[in-house]
Amino acid sequence: MMTKRLAGKSRWQRNCLIFCAAFLTTLLGSFASSGHTLDATFKGFNLSHHSSARHYPCTGDAPSQLYYVTLEMIWSQATHPDDFPNFPHYSPPIGAVHNTNYNLWQPDQLATPGIESMAESGNTSTLITEINQQISSGNAIDVIGTFQGFSSPGSWAFGATVTPDYPLISFTTMIAPSPDWFVGIHDINLCQNGEWINSLRLNLYAYDAGTDSGASYESANADTNPAEVISLINTTPFVVNSELVPVGVAIIERQE
Numbered sequence: 001m002m003t004k005r006l007a008g009k010s011r012w013q014r015n016c017l018i019f020c021a022a023f024l025t026t027l028l029g030s031f032a033s034s035g036h037t038l039d040a041t042f043k044g045f046n047l048s049h050h051s052s053a054r055h056y057p058c059t060g061d062a063p064s065q066l067y068y069v070t071l072e073m074i075w076s077q078a079t080h081p082d083d084f085p086n087f088p089h090y091s092p093p094i095g096a097v098h099n100t101n102y103n104l105w106q107p108d109q110l111a112t113p114g115i116e117s118m119a120e121s122g123n124t125s126t127l128i129t130e131i132n133q134q135i136s137s138g139n140a141i142d143v144i145g146t147f148q149g150f151s152s153p154g155s156w157a158f159g160a161t162v163t164p165d166y167p168l169i170s171f172t173t174m175i176a177p178s179p180d181w182f183v184g185i186h187d188i189n190l191c192q193n194g195e196w197i198n199s200l201r202l203n204l205y206a207y208d209a210g211t212d213s214g215a216s217y218e219s220a221n222a223d224t225n226p227a228e229v230i231s232l233i234n235t236t237p238f239v240v241n242s243e244l245v246p247v248g249v250a251i252i253e254r255q256e
């Protein structure tokens with residue numbers, strides 16, 4: 001559980017870890033909307049953070065490394081006008097810090113029961129149970145994410161502490177309302193060429209979990225049996241003017 005990772009930190013440290021990042025995101029977002037682009041803002045943030053020539057090894061007995069994962073979600077009537085639903089939101093983002101023996105989810109693979117439940121209803125309890133089983137098996141060390149969903153457009157942030165033996169992060173969050181559509185990242189290795197990377201920016205595209213056959217955001221439940229593999233949704237409503245439009249971006253940043 002998230003509290004496991006945060007054990008040893010006081011309540012305010014724990015809250016700050018999560019909410020200070022969200023506050024910072026809001027602050028930077030305000031800065032960005034005041035005439036600077038978000039790219040430039042975060043680039044500036046990186047430069048101020050990493051102006052030294054220090055290196056941060058990620059192999060052998062190197063120490064663990066904290067990252068913040070910030071989700072900037074743009075999905076809205078303006079970005080995805082086809083059939084756009086009321087009350088657009090995301091389920092609580094949930095994921096794992098893990099090694100290469102575990103895939104939380106992956107395109108062209110069948111969804112686990114936890115991914116199916118997350119993608120169809122936003123309920124993450126089965127997914128958290130699955131991750132905890134992987135922690136027990138030695139394939140993961142932590143559940144990451146939040147207990148709270150959020151509306152779209154909007155932003156949220158959470159921490160992830162990686163280690164040389166567990167340098168990968170993955171997470172998912174349901175696009176809601178939808179039949180079984182979700183976004184996320186999978187198997188992102190933050191240890192590259194022997195060093196912890198400083199930052200990474202990843203577009204978030206909508207995926208179909210392959211477990212419900214509904215065709216539009218508010219289709220009635222229609223279980224897909226047998227299930228199909230997870231696939232990128234490269235049709236309407238995520239293709240707009242012949243272009244696949246992301247629903248947001250994940251910004252992963254190393255912390256000092």
Ligand SMILES: [Ca+2]
Nearest residue numbers: 211212223224
């Ligand atoms: Ca189903």
